Amino acid sequence: MKKKKIDAYAKAGVNIDAGNEAVRRMKAHVRAARTPQMLADIGSFGGLFQLPAGYQQPVLVGSTDGVGTKLLIAGALKQYHTVGQDLVNHCVNDILVQGAVPLFFMDYFATGKLQPKVAEQIVKGLSIACRENGCALLGGETAEMPGLYQGEDFDLAGTIVGIVEKKNIIDGRAIKPGDVLLGLPSSGLQTNGYSLARQIFFKQLNYKPATYVPELKTTVGEALLRVHRSFLPVVKPLLKAFKIKGMAHITGGGFIDNLPRILPENRRADIRLNTWPVLPVFQFMQERGNIDQATMFRTFNMGIGMILVVGAKDAPVIMRSLREKKEAVYRLGEIAAGPRGVLLV
Amino acid sequence: MKKKKIDAYAKAGVNIDAGNEAVRRMKAHVRAARTPQMLADIGSFGGLFQLPAGYQQPVLVGSTDGVGTKLLIAGALKQYHTVGQDLVNHCVNDILVQGAVPLFFMDYFATGKLQPKVAEQIVKGLSIACRENGCALLGGETAEMPGLYQGEDFDLAGTIVGIVEKKNIIDGRAIKPGDVLLGLPSSGLQTNGYSLARQIFFKQLNYKPATYVPELKTTVGEALLRVHRSFLPVVKPLLKAFKIKGMAHITGGGFIDNLPRILPENRRADIRLNTWPVLPVFQFMQERGNIDQATMFRTFNMGIGMILVVGAKDAPVIMRSLREKKEAVYRLGEIAAGPRGVLLV
Numbered sequence: 001m002k003k004k005k006i007d008a009y010a011k012a013g014v015n016i017d018a019g020n021e022a023v024r025r026m027k028a029h030v031r032a033a034r035t036p037q038m039l040a041d042i043g044s045f046g047g048l049f050q051l052p053a054g055y056q057q058p059v060l061v062g063s064t065d066g067v068g069t070k071l072l073i074a075g076a077l078k079q080y081h082t083v084g085q086d087l088v089n090h091c092v093n094d095i096l097v098q099g100a101v102p103l104f105f106m107d108y109f110a111t112g113k114l115q116p117k118v119a120e121q122i123v124k125g126l127s128i129a130c131r132e133n134g135c136a137l138l139g140g141e142t143a144e145m146p147g148l149y150q151g152e153d154f155d156l157a158g159t160i161v162g163i164v165e166k167k168n169i170i171d172g173r174a175i176k177p178g179d180v181l182l183g184l185p186s187s188g189l190q191t192n193g194y195s196l197a198r199q200i201f202f203k204q205l206n207y208k209p210a211t212y213v214p215e216l217k218t219t220v221g222e223a224l225l226r227v228h229r230s231f232l233p234v235v236k237p238l239l240k241a242f243k244i245k246g247m248a249h250i251t252g253g254g255f256i257d258n259l260p261r262i263l264p265e266n267r268r269a270d271i272r273l274n275t276w277p278v279l280p281v282f283q284f285m286q287e288r289g290n291i292d293q294a295t296m297f298r299t300f301n302m303g304i305g306m307i308l309v310v311g312a313k314d315a316p317v318i319m320r321s322l323r324e325k326k327e328a329v330y331r332l333g334e335i336a337a338g339p340r341g342v343l344l345v
Numbered sequence: 346m347k348k349k350k351i352d353a354y355a356k357a358g359v360n361i362d363a364g365n366e367a368v369r370r371m372k373a374h375v376r377a378a379r380t381p382q383m384l385a386d387i388g389s390f391g392g393l394f395q396l397p398a399g400y401q402q403p404v405l406v407g408s409t410d411g412v413g414t415k416l417l418i419a420g421a422l423k424q425y426h427t428v429g430q431d432l433v434n435h436c437v438n439d440i441l442v443q444g445a446v447p448l449f450f451m452d453y454f455a456t457g458k459l460q461p462k463v464a465e466q467i468v469k470g471l472s473i474a475c476r477e478n479g480c481a482l483l484g485g486e487t488a489e490m491p492g493l494y495q496g497e498d499f500d501l502a503g504t505i506v507g508i509v510e511k512k513n514i515i516d517g518r519a520i521k522p523g524d525v526l527l528g529l530p531s532s533g534l535q536t537n538g539y540s541l542a543r544q545i546f547f548k549q550l551n552y553k554p555a556t557y558v559p560e561l562k563t564t565v566g567e568a569l570l571r572v573h574r575s576f577l578p579v580v581k582p583l584l585k586a587f588k589i590k591g592m593a594h595i596t597g598g599g600f601i602d603n604l605p606r607i608l609p610e611n612r613r614a615d616i617r618l619n620t621w622p623v624l625p626v627f628q629f630m631q632e633r634g635n636i637d638q639a640t641m642f643r644t645f646n647m648g649i650g651m652i653l654v655v656g657a658k659d660a661p662v663i664m665r666s667l668r669e670k671k672e673a674v675y676r677l678g679e680i681a682a683g684p685r686g687v688l689l690v
Contacts, residue, residue: 039404039511039514045408045439045440045442045443045593045594045606046406046407046408046439046440046442046443046445046505046507047406047407047408048404048405048406048443048514049404049405049406049407050402050403050404050405050511051396051400051402051403051404051405055396057395057396058395058396059384059393059394059395059396060393060394060395060396060405060448060449060506061391061392061393061394062391062392062394062449062451062483062484062504062506063390063391063392063451063484064451064452064453064484064485064486064504065486066453066455066486066488068488068490069490069492069493071493072492072493094390094391095390095391097390097391098390098391098393100391103405104405104407106407106408106409106504107409108409108411108453108502108504110411110500110502138407139407139408139409140409141409141410141411141502143411143413143502145413145414145500147414147417147540147543148414148416148417148494148498148500149493149500150495153493155455155490155493155494155500157453157455157486157488157502159407159409159451159453159504160391161405161407161506162391166384166395169384169393195492198492248390249390261390
């Protein structure tokens with residue numbers, strides 16, 4: 001099984017031993033994230049994935065993403081597996097909002113100097129999250145490019161492919177006034193807003209990643225590295241039982257940028273502040289960093305990682321079903337007629 | 346249509362105007378590489394692609410790759426669209442060897458400082474190659490990370506997803522002694538061996554990218570930026586008409602590393618030197634760079650971009666059919682019994 005084409009780079013003033021060691025270290029993690037649909041890949045150049053049966057008009061949903069500057073925090077703390085989890089979970093959520101469940105994931109890991117233990121930790125994280133989401137880790141690429149990346153700096157990106165029955169695609173088209181906005185809580189910054197967060201914590205406040213912050217009951221590093229939550233386990237049962245009209249993954253740009261992506265023309269989302277607990281990390285950044293509220297809401301998820309738009313009658317039933325499973329859910333507001341956008345009220 | 350999530354990075358000390366301009370510049374190129382299977386993506390977080398009908402047991406084949414340090418040559422010459430083509434064609438070839446035809450492609454473009462014109466040229470190249478290969482450009486991610494990439498430095502990676510009928514997967518399993526190795530010519534270095542090539546041309550010989558090399562009848566830069574050839578147009582008709590037992594895309598590691606990836610146990614590939622024209626760029630690097638032959642063959646494709654393994658009876662028929670279409674093809678050697686590997690004879 002050939003997960004990584006590291007040896008291809010051995011001629012690049014690149015350490016072939018490091019490459020081999022990385023492949024050896026990654027192997028068990030990659031194997032752990034196999035799924036039955038993955039076909040044995042003897043001498044494969046690409047990864048083979050047999051399409052699950054039972055779809056009438058299967059539609060594939062693909063999304064590519066990176067981890068952004070959360071990587072720099074991981075590097076500073078030398079904690080690497082969680083950014084692997086972040087990346088997979090982020091991608092899972094990005095296709096979930098269209099009603100798709102994940103099939104497989106592939107990563108791109110590029111660095112100036114390959115550290116086998118770092119590569120192993122990254123792939124371990126990918127593997128953990130792939131298993132948690134029932135997603136195959138189908139393959140990936142590891143590149144050592146000393147001319148482009150400085151030393152042990154690295155970048156990490158990934159692509160997910162999922163599937164949805166055509167008639168079950170969620171596209172927000174049916175959203176109408178009176179529909180209800182339900183919010184599912186995030187675990188922290190998820191994977192967005194790190195440039196501003198780094199500026200506040202490390203430049204304005206002059207903290208170190210290891211600085212303990214009483215208000216957060218943890219260190220800055222731990223608070224900032226909280227794993228991006230996958231909403232698949234919570235949302236998947238809802239997709240079968242209820243009519244979900246629209247879903248927005250609250251990533252970079254916050255409510256303001258992400259909610260309008262699923263709203264039809266002349267539909268406005270009215271969100272009432274104080275209907276959910278803003279996480280302490282956001283309160284802390286807003287107060288101590290002296291950041292205005294508009295910037296906060298345009299940069300961070302503020303404690304809500306996923307928003308569902310559902311009919312007014314379904315809303316209380318869905319909320320009850322989630323709370324019975326001990327899942328937190330907040331009624332954030334309603335859809336109104338008006339220019340497409342988000343109104344914080 | 347939301348191809349690029351650039352605005353999500355606007356808070357990162359990142360230039361939102363550059364992001365918007367890049368999106369505007371990319372738009373036409375992205376639109377040009379739509380295919381009918383792509384569904385209108387209102388407010389999409391991921392790209393939607395309806396699976397073509399007519400497959401009994403559809404198997405998806407995925408591959409992720411980067412362009413490697415060919416990017417540095419592109420940067421030096423400020424010629425960007427061709428590396429976009431390189432990346433798509435490379436990926437197309439990587440899944441073609443398993444018998445798959447491409448469905449869609451997604452890119453990851455990360456840079457220290459977003460240059461809208463550079464991003465446009467890259468996406469233009471992706472779009473050109475996607476159209477040439479009948480592949481949808483389904484989406485992508487553009488990230489501006491000044492903390493990780495220096496200035497205008499950038500990295501480019503991509504993921505392709507293709508499809509093959511399960512019973513038509515090409516896996517080399519049936520390769521047996523007496524089978525024939527046919528070689529299809531490469532256009533140049535394709536996308537591999539650039540670190541060694543840069544060392545020879547720019548360090549040992551002290552050339553500049555603009556240096557004209559009489560032996561190559563062109564400048565170093567032009568010779569090194571030749572577009573990675575897609576073998577899909579040549580190979581696709583062969584897949585329907587003939588039994589292709591195995592195919593190897595000759596990438597990093599050359600014949601030596603890539604051919605064994607498709608050979609069964611106890612099958613050796615005997616390749617006769619001088620059965621194909623080694624491209625002048627390789628001759629030049631070997632002689633002037635004083636590189637031994639083993640290193641050359643372990644680093645470069647030496648003029649052969651794709652190798653097909655076919656039955657002895659099929660070989661002359663296939664060669665004739667290609668030559669009738671004015672396609673060059675070389676009989677490189679045969680499969681023998683022996684420890685899995687490549688013997689240059």
